[in-house]
Amino acid sequence: MGNVRQILRLSNCDISDTAYRRIIIWAIILLGSALYAHTLPFPFVWDGRGYILGNPLVKGFGYYDDILNIGKFVQLDEKLGIPSDYVTNFIQRPITYFTFSINYLLGGNNPAGYRAFNIAIHLFNTIIIYRLLERILQRSSDSKLLDRFSTRFIPTASAMLFLVHPLQTESVIYITQRFTSMAAGFYLMTAYLYFCSTTGSDKRRATLLYWASVATLLAGMLTKEVVFTAPFVLLLLEIIVLGNPWKSSLQKVLPHMLCLPVIPSLVMVATAAQKSSTVSLKNSLNAINFYDYSIADYATTQLCAIVSYIRLIFLPYGQNADHDYPLYTSLLQGRVLLSLTVLTAIVVSSLLLYRRKPQEQHQSLLFFGVMFFFISISVTSSIVPMAELLVERRTYLPSFGAFLSIVSAADLLRIKWRAIIARKVMMAGFAVWLIILCGVTYARSEVWRSTVSFWQDSALKSPNKLRPMLALVAAYFDRKQYERAAAWQKKIIALYPAEQNYYVILEELQYLQGLYTDSIETGVQALSLGDGSATIYYFLGLAYAKIGLPGDAEQALKYAIALEPKFLDAHLALAEFYRSAKNYAGALEQYRVAAKLDPQKKHFAKIIEDLEGITATGRLTKSK
Numbered sequence: 304m305g306n307v308r309q310i311l312r313l314s315n316c317d318i319s320d321t322a323y324r325r326i327i328i329w330a331i332i333l334l335g336s337a338l339y340a341h342t343l344p345f346p347f348v349w350d351g352r353g354y355i356l357g358n359p360l361v362k363g364f365g366y367y368d369d370i371l372n373i374g375k376f377v378q379l380d381e382k383l384g385i386p387s388d389y390v391t392n393f394i395q396r397p398i399t400y401f402t403f404s405i406n407y408l409l410g411g412n413n414p415a416g417y418r419a420f421n422i423a424i425h426l427f428n429t430i431i432i433y434r435l436l437e438r439i440l441q442r443s444s445d446s447k448l449l450d451r452f453s454t455r456f457i458p459t460a461s462a463m464l465f466l467v468h469p470l471q472t473e474s475v476i477y478i479t480q481r482f483t484s485m486a487a488g489f490y491l492m493t494a495y496l497y498f499c500s501t502t503g504s505d506k507r508r509a510t511l512l513y514w515a516s517v518a519t520l521l522a523g524m525l526t527k528e529v530v531f532t533a534p535f536v537l538l539l540l541e542i543i544v545l546g547n548p549w550k551s552s553l554q555k556v557l558p559h560m561l562c563l564p565v566i567p568s569l570v571m572v573a574t575a576a577q578k579s580s581t582v583s584l585k586n587s588l589n590a591i592n593f594y595d596y597s598i599a600d601y602a603t604t605q606l607c608a609i610v611s612y613i614r615l616i617f618l619p620y621g622q623n624a625d626h627d628y629p630l631y632t633s634l635l636q637g638r639v640l641l642s643l644t645v646l647t648a649i650v651v652s653s654l655l656l657y658r659r660k661p662q663e664q665h666q667s668l669l670f671f672g673v674m675f676f677f678i679s680i681s682v683t684s685s686i687v688p689m690a691e692l693l694v695e696r697r698t699y700l701p702s703f704g705a706f707l708s709i710v711s712a713a714d715l716l717r718i719k720w721r722a723i724i725a726r727k728v729m730m731a732g733f734a735v736w737l738i739i740l741c742g743v744t745y746a747r748s749e750v751w752r753s754t755v756s757f758w759q760d761s762a763l764k765s766p767n768k769l770r771p772m773l774a775l776v777a778a779y780f781d782r783k784q785y786e787r788a789a790a791w792q793k794k795i796i797a798l799y800p801a802e803q804n805y806y807v808i809l810e811e812l813q814y815l816q817g818l819y820t821d822s823i824e825t826g827v828q829a830l831s832l833g834d835g836s837a838t839i840y841y842f843l844g845l846a847y848a849k850i851g852l853p854g855d856a857e858q859a860l861k862y863a864i865a866l867e868p869k870f871l872d873a874h875l876a877l878a879e880f881y882r883s884a885k886n887y888a889g890a891l892e893q894y895r896v897a898a899k900l901d902p903q904k905k906h907f908a909k910i911i912e913d914l915e916g917i918t919a920t921g922r923l924t925k926s927k
Contacts (some may be wrong), residue, residue: 761775
């Protein structure tokens with residue numbers, strides 16, 4: 304606690320701005336590294352295994368030249384045997400994928416390099432936040448609008464909250480979500496360069512910075528779609544923070560506004576090419592609407608989701624990588640009405656506070672922070688249906704606006720409450736909050752230590768959601784912890800008692816535990832739910848053989864092969880069954896089929912040779 308309090312106390316120390324800035328930047332680097340360094344060896348989880356480990360597009364640089372030929376590029380999913388989503392993502396976000404390719408070139412599939420890059424991005428974003436606010440407030444300080452404490456406290460506290468808040472863990476530790484953190488970096492860098500171009504007397508430097516902000520905006524738009532709203536934030540920066548008229552402000556950000564079609568065009572063209580259809584706004588809006596939510600229902604639900612995000616910012620408990628969030632379908636539902644009231648109150652109160660004294664920097668920053676939050680979150684939480692209704696990483700960039708508003712409001716109260724103790728109370732309060740957040744962030748990051756810990760956390764917090772439970776079963780299966788996997792599989796069956804496939808998984812798990820009778824009972828139950836599958840009969844055959852029912856075993860394995868003639872494991876199981884029964888001719892027949900199905904298995908030839916020798920000897924003996 305002492306170290307954090309010392310950082311905040313520096314806000315009022317009599318040291319130069321340059322020295323103070325160096326101290327804060329080093330504090331950001333050291334504190335951020337300390338929080339996340341232990342996550343470097345954590346494995347890939349969730350779709351990191353697919354988007355990176357199982358994605359040939361990132362394992363080299365040969366595909367980047369082909370992106371411009373979108374019609375041909377979208378056919379790579381069939382050619383490479385990968386999901387179509389990987390291809391469209393690659394088209395829309397090539398800059399992020401390029402960094403994945405660099406990671407692969409330098410370290411292969413070692414997660415440490417990927418995660419170190421993610422941590423560095425988070426530290427960079429925090430420093431940009433600090434520098435942006437520092438520049439804004441130094442300008443106010445020069446105009447005698449703020450005292451020295453405020454010009455240091457607001458950037459420092461806002462940046463520190465952004466750095467250590469547990470809501471950021473998903474965007475930092477979740478390797479694939481470099482999409483989010485990199486996009487945020489370009490977004491913030493665009494705002495920083497743009498603001499720098501408005502200060503100083505060197506026109507040449509200002510022009511260079513201005514067009515650099517356009518370049519970073521375009522780069523961000525090729526990183527993730529959330530950067531779409533950045534031009535609108537620049538407009539607000541001009542109007543609210545700099546206090547310029549909206550017409551002249553719009554003229555200044557016109558080149559940035561002209562970049563707005565980039566993202567919609569990419570999405571529409573890529574979607575149309577993928578679906579072999581004409582360019583359609585409707586198809587593009589529903590490009591990742593995997594659950595067919597209506598736009599109205601999704602937008603209604605997001606009113607509640609945004610309030611949930613705000614609650615998580617203030618009280619980050621109950622974090623979950625895979626929320627089971629309800630869908631709301633009417634504005635008249637109680638929670639929707641309450642959420643709409645809360646959001647309206649936040650916007651209106653901040654607007655009224657700003658309108659009272661638009662020249663007062665605290666009010667303008669507070670209002671700017673509120674508007675930044677809502678504008679930056681609008682891409683994922685408004686009228687474009689996403690696959691998930693609530694995802695914590697969506698708050699990564701918007702949280703900057705929330706933290707700025709919180710800190711500005713706190714410092715405003717400090718000024719209104721003129722007693723000297725007010726400053727000490729506020730600093731102590733922020734120090735305690737930062738320390739608590741550090742502890743919660745560290746604890747939350749431990750969830751990502753393994754696939755089991757990751758999915759167990761989500762399965763326990765979303766007990767009625769199928770995906771985390773199935774993923775946890777798979778994680779236990781990979782560890783050969785079949786008993787635990789079976790326990791969770793039974794919970795899945797309790798939720799979905801009519802789904803035959805879930806009984807098949809349990810049948811296999813029980814067989815692997817040596818619970819052959821239970822495995823047979825589960826297999827028979829699976830057969831009662833519909834037509835039998837080859838897998839059901841396969842495990843029935845194995846289990847029957849284990850409990851000494853050879854006739855049933857042979858029949859079940861034959862059924863499996865009849866249903867799926869190319870089922871290699873079933874042919875091998877039947878071959879071994881015949882060998883153990885000294886039916887060498889039958890075993891030879893099955894191994895010959897297996898050798899045709901998998902000619903790469905060279906040892907089949909030796910087995911076939913041995914069986915041919917045995918069967919030949921048997922025929923010779925009989926002829927004599």
